[in-house]
Amino acid sequence: MLANHFQNGIETAKLVWSRLPNSEDAEEQDGVVSRLSDASNVESLDYEVIENYAYREEQAQRGRLYVGYHVAVKWFFALLIGIGTGSAAVFINLAVENFAGWKFAVTFSIIQSSYFAGFVVYILINLALVFSSVFIVTQFAPAAAGSGIPEIKGYLNGIDTHGILLFRTLIGKIFGSIGSVGGGLALGKEGPLVHTGACIASLLGQGGTTKYHLNSRWLQVFKSDRDRRDLVTCGCAAGVAAAFRAPVGGVLFALEEVTSWWRSQLMWRVFFTSAVVAVVVRSAMGWCKSGKCGHFGSGGFIIWDISGGQDDYSFEELLPMAVIGVIGGLLGALFNQLTLYITYWRRKYLHKMGNRVKIIEICLISLITSSISFGLPLLRKCSPCPESEANSSIECPRPPGMYGNYVNFYCKKENEYNDLATIFFNTQDDAIRNLFSAKTFHEYSAQSLLTFLVMFYTLAVVTFGTAVPAGQFIPGIMIGSTYGRLVGMFVVNFYKKLNIEEGTYALLGAASFLGGSMRMTVSLCVIMVEITNNLKLLPLIMLVLLVSKAVGDAFNEGLYEVQARLRGVPLLESRPKYYMRKMTAKEACRNQKVVSFPRVVKVADIVSILQSSKHNGFPVVDHTKNGEALVIGLILRSHLLVLLQSKVDFQHSPLPHDPKGGSVPIIDFAKPVSSKGISLDKIHLSQDDLEMYIDLAPFLNPSPYVVPEDMSLAKVYNLFRQLGLRHIFVVPRASRVIGLITRKDLLVEENEDLATVELQSTSVSSRRHDKRAVGRSTEAEHPLLDGLLVENPL
Amino acid sequence: MLANHFQNGIETAKLVWSRLPNSEDAEEQDGVVSRLSDASNVESLDYEVIENYAYREEQAQRGRLYVGYHVAVKWFFALLIGIGTGSAAVFINLAVENFAGWKFAVTFSIIQSSYFAGFVVYILINLALVFSSVFIVTQFAPAAAGSGIPEIKGYLNGIDTHGILLFRTLIGKIFGSIGSVGGGLALGKEGPLVHTGACIASLLGQGGTTKYHLNSRWLQVFKSDRDRRDLVTCGCAAGVAAAFRAPVGGVLFALEEVTSWWRSQLMWRVFFTSAVVAVVVRSAMGWCKSGKCGHFGSGGFIIWDISGGQDDYSFEELLPMAVIGVIGGLLGALFNQLTLYITYWRRKYLHKMGNRVKIIEICLISLITSSISFGLPLLRKCSPCPESEANSSIECPRPPGMYGNYVNFYCKKENEYNDLATIFFNTQDDAIRNLFSAKTFHEYSAQSLLTFLVMFYTLAVVTFGTAVPAGQFIPGIMIGSTYGRLVGMFVVNFYKKLNIEEGTYALLGAASFLGGSMRMTVSLCVIMVEITNNLKLLPLIMLVLLVSKAVGDAFNEGLYEVQARLRGVPLLESRPKYYMRKMTAKEACRNQKVVSFPRVVKVADIVSILQSSKHNGFPVVDHTKNGEALVIGLILRSHLLVLLQSKVDFQHSPLPHDPKGGSVPIIDFAKPVSSKGISLDKIHLSQDDLEMYIDLAPFLNPSPYVVPEDMSLAKVYNLFRQLGLRHIFVVPRASRVIGLITRKDLLVEENEDLATVELQSTSVSSRRHDKRAVGRSTEAEHPLLDGLLVENPL
DSSP: OGGGGOOOOHHHHHHHHHHGGGHHHHHHHHSTGGGGOOOOSGGGTTTTGGGOHHHHHHHHHOOHHHHHHHHHHHHHHHHHHHHHHHHHHHHHHHHHHHHHHHHHHHHHHHHTTOHHHHHHHHHHHHHHHHHHHHHHHHHHOGGGSBOOHHHHHHHHHTOOOTTTTSHHHHHHHHHHHHHHHHTTOSOBSHHHHHHHHHHHHHHHHTTBOSSSBOOOGGGGGGOSHHHHHHHHHHHHHHHHHHHHTOHHHHHHHIIIIIOSSOOHHHHHHHHHHHHHHHHHHHHHHHHIIIIITTTTTSSSSOOOOOTTSOOOOOGGGHHHHHHHHHHHHHHHHHHHHHHHHHHHHIIIIIGGGOHHHHHHHHHHHHHHHHHHHHHHHHHSOOEEOOOOOTTOOOOSSBOTTSSSSSBOOSOSSTTEEOHHHHHHSSOHHHHHHHHHOSSOTTOSOHHHHHHHHHHHHHHHHHHTTSSSBOBSHHHHHHHHHHHHHHHHHHHHHHHOOSSOOHHHHHHHHHHHHHHHHHOOOHHHHHHHHHHHTOGGGHHHHHHHHHHHHHHHHTTOOOHHHHHHHHTTOOOOOSSOOGGGGGOBHHHHTTTOOOOOEESEEEHHHHHHHHHHOOOSEEEEEEEOTTSOEEEEEEEEHHHHHHHHHHOTTOBSOSSOOOTTOOOSOGGGGSOOTTSOOOOGGGOOOOHHHHHOEEEOGGGSBSOOOEEETTSBHHHHHHHHHHHTOSEEEEEOOOSOOOEEEEHHHHTGGGTTTOSSTTOOOOOHHHHHHHHHHHHHHHHHHHHHHHHHHHHSOO | OGGGGOOOOHHHHHHHHHHGGGHHHHHHHHSTGGGGOOOOSGGGTTTTGGGOHHHHHHHHHOOHHHHHHHHHHHHHHHHHHHHHHHHHHHHHHHHHHHHHHHHHHHHHHHHTTOHHHHHHHHHHHHHHHHHHHHHHHHHHOGGGSBOOHHHHHHHHHTOOOTTTTSHHHHHHHHHHHHHHHHTTOSOBSHHHHHHHHHHHHHHHHTTBOSSSBOOOGGGGGGOSHHHHHHHHHHHHHHHHHHHHTOHHHHHHHIIIIIOSSOOHHHHHHHHHHHHHHHHHHHHHHHHIIIIITTTTTSSSSOOOOOTTSOOOOOGGGHHHHHHHHHHHHHHHHHHHHHHHHHHHHIIIIIGGGOHHHHHHHHHHHHHHHHHHHHHHHHHSOOEEOOOOOTTOOOOSSBOTTSSSSOBOOSOSSTTEEOHHHHHHSSOHHHHHHHHHOSSOTTOSOHHHHHHHHHHHHHHHHHHTTSSSBOBSHHHHHHHHHHHHHHHHHHHHHHHOOSSOOHHHHHHHHHHHHHHHHHOOOHHHHHHHHHHHTOGGGHHHHHHHHHHHHHHHHTTOOOHHHHHHHHTTOOOOOSSOOGGGGGOBHHHHTTTOOOOOEESEEEHHHHHHHHHHOOOSEEEEEEEOTTSOEEEEEEEEHHHHHHHHHHOTTOBSOSSOOOTTOOOSOGGGGSOOTTSOOOOGGGOOOOHHHHTOEEEOGGGSBSOOOEEETTSBHHHHHHHHHHHTOSEEEEEOOOSOOOEEEEHHHHTGGGTTTOSSTTOOOOOHHHHHHHHHHHHHHHHHHHHHHHHHHHHSOO
């Protein structure tokens, strides 16, 4: 063994380790031992700590002042993310509204003379928009396809899918979703906006694109995975807040649906980001009110105000509402299952045939969508306008393409309207507004609603998984509000009460479908309340969501989980699997051959081990004077690759290196987001290099988490999941216990005057003194340690 | 050492442990090894697992069917908690409203003839109500004093304060808060309602009071700390939901403020509980609308609708709003500091003098409060009524004691009103409604508002910490809305715009004071939105909360943290202290003398160790044949006490017991909530008993979490905090690594066809097959283990 080349005694080893957690003092000596530092900052612990040697070092170098500075930078970035995401949302909304508005205006001016010419123009415009979208995505930003939420969820769970947070993905997402939504496909822009927010956050955190990025000192605070993920979480919340104008909903969405590890400090910052978004969006809308934004203003930012609707509900209505919940659960679960099959088939057969097939596919779907949405209303017989009451604000018929109900489209008489065109041949925002509208009893015939439901459901399923940015919120709301309104019509007819509004049922239907498909609860509930601006329906939305989620859960998992699984993003669920209770940690890794490194290792050995094994982390084992082995830490493949590439830490002697520690710039250890990192093949090592040695001690994580070999795997899973780890060492059972740490030991400064927990009355001021005393005593200890440090360099 | 009495080889020891996580199969053998089972269920891991031997056994016994049953029971209890808390809230509200209404009605009928007589009657009624409250609390339920939120927070953080969840506390809380709120003190009923909800949840979970409780089989699902805490979390959310009619706010309050460990499964159930509360409260209010509830109906359940107010805001207004935030932060921090000093002084001097002093104290405060609220308005000159516009719904003056603005009280002319009486000499709910009211410009003079602010602030500080149930929400809203309205008056005068509403500023002021004092963010924001029923002000409330929390944080901690600290409830914060980064685990327990037990131990030794040490957990160390020591687990003091008390597991032989395992009924190991558990002094052991032995193996936790000795304390803290542990073993550094567990090992069923994480397309159906195959293979292993089990009994 290489390890026998040197004979450092167990005392030296102990000294090394005893110093580790004191790195902040050691740092003052000139950064000597700091490279060996344990995760000396709390914050880096719960999250990916092992992966972040560079970050730990960063933190080791910082004092209290630096912490304050770090916090300030984080808040500043939260502000930037809010502004950036809000602006992106405004831009997308402006563009979509203007394209769609222009499209309908052109089409309607043509159909005054010829319906056929209008049909052709309508199809062509849609096709052009969709083609621009799919072209951008396939040629330029393949990771921008789909909603992006499963991938972001995966990223925050610990899996960095290639390409999802790149600058090109951001560009592809923004322009792609303008094309696909403007082109009238059965998809929404809300999911992509969440992804957009995440991209903006990630890019801001690394100071720009991978190629051209700022590398200034103050951006290095975000070089850790954990901080980047905090930023991305803020970005997600900002995306939802911007998409729905639902700031609280955004916070809750990030909390419930996206993040895997949540801390209350983060909540506070996410909340701030959402508030910034709300202000940005509001300012932009205020600016657009003056008419400077073209067609924008009437639709766009979702708030489908239903405050004029039903305020109250009677108990008989709870039954039909529960029925809506059940329908939502069933249709949502079916949607998840169908999209799963279709996506699976697409990935396995269709999309393997290259980009051309992807483009043709979505163009075909666009053709079909346009034909259906234009053609079906033509087949529909128009209905006469309802008799307008006095004081009623209902106008019938309206000219087509305008905001409002009762659209006149291909009707023979002047005072007729086409109910199918009102919802089908319209922008989705306006269609939903019409479905949610109150005081419009019997506007739609059951036949039209059913036709629309079947057609749109099919289109939504087919469109899902194509190579364009696509969200499922708006299609979900469309589908749900359609059957909701159907149930509402039935209820109105059955109960014959006047205070029942079909629009309320449409809203509940929308909530039920989203609940049945996405399986969110609190966040979805708040989003629904925020987008409809009606708090009084909250208990009803809760009820419907409970039912639909419960029904959906009986069949399959939520949409995002299903899709993440399909994309090979292995999400760690919050609970371990049942079979894990029956396995030990040892059994879980029984097929592994553990490859460990000695402390000082030959470069050739590193290369051969890295080539022969696929592991990402290796234990480092040192030997004491009397030959006893001692696990001294964990070294990461990525860090070894950085060391091999830089070569600065190579040494000729097989003895431990002098305590100067590594000289590779810390920043090099940080892997850029969404990249594959360094490849071993690309590192060129001469024969001389291969004969040299590296002392791994400065680069390893000295205290990775360990579990005894016979701990149940379920317990290990929880440790792993709760702390967000990447590696856990399975070690033999200990021979003795050095100490027990209890709650009291972790409240050290209160130990002196709090003999027991139940002690009722204690002096606050005296405790304060103690705190200071403890502070002093730990400080007083350091000169001793520093002295040791100087006397016994490694 | 006793351990040398027997010589079981390392093979036997290994066999024991190898079986542990397979307890569910072993169980089928007749429960033999199940007592040795490791925490074989995932759910019990993250939370107090070590304390819950009995629970683990419960779970070991249950199969998948049992899990389903368990889930159903949990949901049923969530329903019960919702109904119970909702009903309690309705009862308290009814009682308070009726008492207060009756009080004002009597007073006003008397002051028609004599103001002095009215004054006396008013004081006496208040005194009687307050006395009833303080009498109940001091004589019957001392734990019902105060708001209870700090204690509940402590309970959910892991500290069971004596008495907080007893039946008598529940009763004391309900009737005490009726008296104290009805008696017109400067306190609210919302905090106590949270405590009430928690009590109801806890009592339901244990099937009744400590003395008379159901002990049926199906209640045993809640015998674990973790399940009880889940119930209490539901109860807290239900309390908030009931107190403010804010179901989403309740969920968020439980999430942000109260719980320390949160799981998304729990969120779902908490959400359901809140929804049930909303329905219960709504039904009760519907029933009361018919006039069956006396004075109730006009006030009571908070919804201070400000939907008629300001819809929009201009950017100039953001500055005064930020000023409100700053004022809120300053006054809130001052409030926390003053109440800290006063509570400290009370606990140290005043309340030590016994219950009589407590009663006199609060009665004096009641006298002062009544005098001020009646007397000060008398000194105030009345103002003439504003000229009523056409179509205005404002009525001036109104008779006193009625719901509405412009109260005529001690005015000389008919068309005058007393602005101070409108807010001061009124129920708090009505006063807040008046402060929030829109379209009432310049109703209050700055002088009156300032007088009220100073007086009420002082009263709230003085009342805080007395021996009656007391919430701080309503006083906080009163204080905040007063200075908010003051700022609003200034803004209206300064900007001279018509669309600025003083009521909106009052709302923002209320939010700012609560933010500055309680330091909640998202939950408070949602609660404010829900109680005012106006979503449009959301971004403004967010802004104000951000400012006020930031300002407050510069001075001190939040109200609940300060109070919890003062009461000796050692909350573990979510971040470790700064100094912990510099300490190792070993240093944290350097003063400990670790007392460990051998596997089979003499009863006399147990007694002497329990007497001589104060530890709550002890390592159990076994020796292999060749004398090598091996830590085999952790035994708890409470479990040892149960064993000593029951005596059934005593044995004569110092050799390991036969594998029948312990025969103490499992249920005995569960400690009732809020009780002190068994005392060693009360266990009577004869000399014969003392000479006997106990084999601890069936009763210990075989794999407590371990950390290496040189891990930084900050890292240990995080492990401890995140997993909600009570004990961690500090052990020497391992000599070798048996295996590394990574994400891939925890996704075992996907190992076969997912070679790498990035693999894009995988067969879903084939993976399903694999899952089944893995299931079969683990099942297939068990007969072997079972065989071993029979062949080698312990």
